Amino acid sequence: MLQEMSKDDLTSRENELGNQFNAACQAGLKLDMTRGKPSPEQLDLANPMLSLPGDGVFTDSDGVDCRNYGGIDGLPQMKALFADILGCEPQDVIVSGNSSLTMMYDAVARAVLFGVPGGEKPWSQQGTVRFLCPAPGYDRHFEITSHLGFELLNVELTDEGPDMDRVEVLASDHAVKGIWCVPRYSNPTGITYTDEVARRLATMNAAPDFRIFWDNAYAEHHLTEEQQPVPDILQACRDAGHPDRVLMFTSTSKITMAGAGVSAMAASPNNIDDTRRHLSVQTIGPDKLNQLRHLNFFKNIEGLRAHMARIGKILKPKFDLVNELLEHNLGGKGIATWSQPKGGYFVNVNAPDDCARTIIDMAEKAGVKLTPAGAPFAYGLDPQNRVIRLAPSFPPLSDIRQAMEIFTLCVELAAIRKALN
Ligand SMILES: Cc1ncc(COP(=O)(O)O)c(C=O)c1O
Known part of the structure; x- marks a missing residue:
């Protein structure tokens, strides 16, 4: 737990994460976790529609x-x-x-x-x-x-x-x-x-x-x-x-x-x-x-639901991977909480108060684009500056893995810097 760490422990962890962050910034990655839209594989499932209703079928x-x-x-x-x-x-x-x-x-x-x-x-x-x-x-x-x-x-x-x-x-x-x-x-x-x-x-x-x-x-x-x-x-x-x-x-x-x-x-x-x-x-x-x-x-509706079950099979591993990396890298550290949705398109992370903007800026420097801080609030202003929206549907699993490693690194580093200040 961050709250139980001594100042020395915090400082040494800050050094360690700071080095990892600098290395990530040098790597020149370009990853995007902002797009709440279907992936090409999802869209492919609907490709048979492109030849419907078909030549001569119009009633x-x-x-x-x-x-x-x-x-x-x-x-x-x-x-x-x-x-x-x-x-x-x-x-x-x-x-x-x-x-x-x-x-x-x-x-x-x-x-x-x-x-x-x-x-x-x-x-x-x-x-x-x-x-x-x-x-x-x-x-x-x-x-x-x-x-x-x-x-x-x-x-x-x-x-x-x-x-x-x-x-x-x-x-x-x-x-x-x-x-x-x-x-x-x-x-x-x-x-x-x-x-x-x-x-x-x-x-x-x-x-x-x-x-x-x-x-x-x-x-x-x-x-x-x-x-x-x-x-x-x-x-x-x-x-x-x-x-x-x-x-x-x-x-x-x-x-x-x-x-x-x-x-x-x-x-x-x-x-x-x-x-x-x-x-x-x-x-x-x-x-x-x-x-x-x-x-x-x-x-009919049964056909639509069967199609959605196939889409769910594409999406589920992406949401599972996001959760796995949040849990592995941030679990039990007293730094952040996050949603584990049973449907929909997003994962919502609550970072420490006053840290969302900093984390999103840091992630951008390390090549990971995130939804702008405050976007889910009226006038784009998150009163606690802590909510971060992740959109795992579009990127492939390999991108999600890299993006989440960097994201969780930024969350922990921002939390430690806040604690040190
Ligand atoms: C809650 C919600 N409503 C509506 C939309 C957009 O719907 P449409 O494509 O039908 O305009 C989105 C897209 O992300 C959404 O999240």
């Missing part, structure tokens, strides 16, 4: 000509597939283009411009408006709301979901219009929301035009047999008498091809009707051929 099972305009909210079978993913009914679903992030941006932008069902005015006509950002969270969520003019409020993300005592207090201010949620295998801490958190989100006192942005991006992305159940937030909101409170999102970006997947949202009839009304001005219809391609590739 879905209902005879819809997918080459043409129309079908504003998606093919019926694609809605059914997303309903299985999101745990709702096909009529609750709108299927759109390749990016759920675009759908989320559009949903916030529409609410800013036009308001939402049950709201009196557009969000832009209500003075200062605020948004809750459970953190550590997904930086791009937070950027959408800061870009569109919201004041961001960090809320601690616990192992069960956002700190609901805090959320309930903040949401009672009706200038607070929404909250970002990644309910399963959250980015980056890997936690899954509990039923109790979902119930409290659904029942709490909040503005009538408050919306939960429930981004189930990792709905099908398990790393173990133990598939953590995700709360039924749509039903919880109905039960609480707030059926319009939640908008759910997902996509196949990290299921098939990250640049050429299909995205979807699901919500109450009021929200879906309102969204469809706006969409019909924005577009004459989505890319139905890509929806058909996905349907022909998967056939």
Whole structure:
């Protein structure tokens, strides 16, 4: 344990690690642990899609000509597939283009411009408006709301979901219009929301035009047999008498091809009707051929889940290696804690307070690129300067091994230097 080391021991360990660090800096490595995206091997599994739906195949099972305009909210079978993913009914679903992030941006932008069902005015006509950002969270969520003019409020993300005592207090201010949620295998801490958190989100006192942005991006992305159940937030909101409170999102970006997947949202009839009304001005219809391609590739939810099991087999050894090296190099030293996610794309490391920025800078000097310090927090500011997000999906195992040796070296060296100071 670092806390039990004498000053002499600390100094000699600092020398030893300092020499290793200098050697690593000379080695000229170029490693990248920032990219939360599928590896080429994962993408290869979806290659058969590139020849689908195939020459002369352009109708879905209902005879819809997918080459043409129309079908504003998606093919019926694609809605059914997303309903299985999101745990709702096909009529609750709108299927759109390749990016759920675009759908989320559009949903916030529409609410800013036009308001939402049950709201009196557009969000832009209500003075200062605020948004809750459970953190550590997904930086791009937070950027959408800061870009569109919201004041961001960090809320601690616990192992069960956002700190609901805090959320309930903040949401009672009706200038607070929404909250970002990644309910399963959250980015980056890997936690899954509990039923109790979902119930409290659904029942709490909040503005009538408050919306939960429930981004189930990792709905099908398990790393173990133990598939953590995700709360039924749509039903919880109905039960609480707030059926319009939640908008759910997902996509196949990290299921098939990250640049050429299909995205979807699901919500109450009021929200879906309102969204469809706006969409019909924005577009004459989505890319139905890509929806058909996905349907022909998967056939049904069982086909999709079998595909995800194959992806899990590629990802699991990478997550295991990250954990093994963290445990081997930092375990029992009282320096850092880290997540051991059961799904999703990230490992979250809590370094000693005030050290994350230093560690990330050191790693960069030694050739390892890490996600910028503070990225998982509103405005990019980690109040304790300790959270570091690792993304093991893209690099090969050999790169992960080298990168983690350097990363753990930087963590220990920074911790020892802090202790010596
Ligand atoms: C939580 C979360 N939501 C959404 C996305 C992006 O989804 P899409 O590719 O469908 O826009 C990501 C990508 O990393 C993510 O982590």
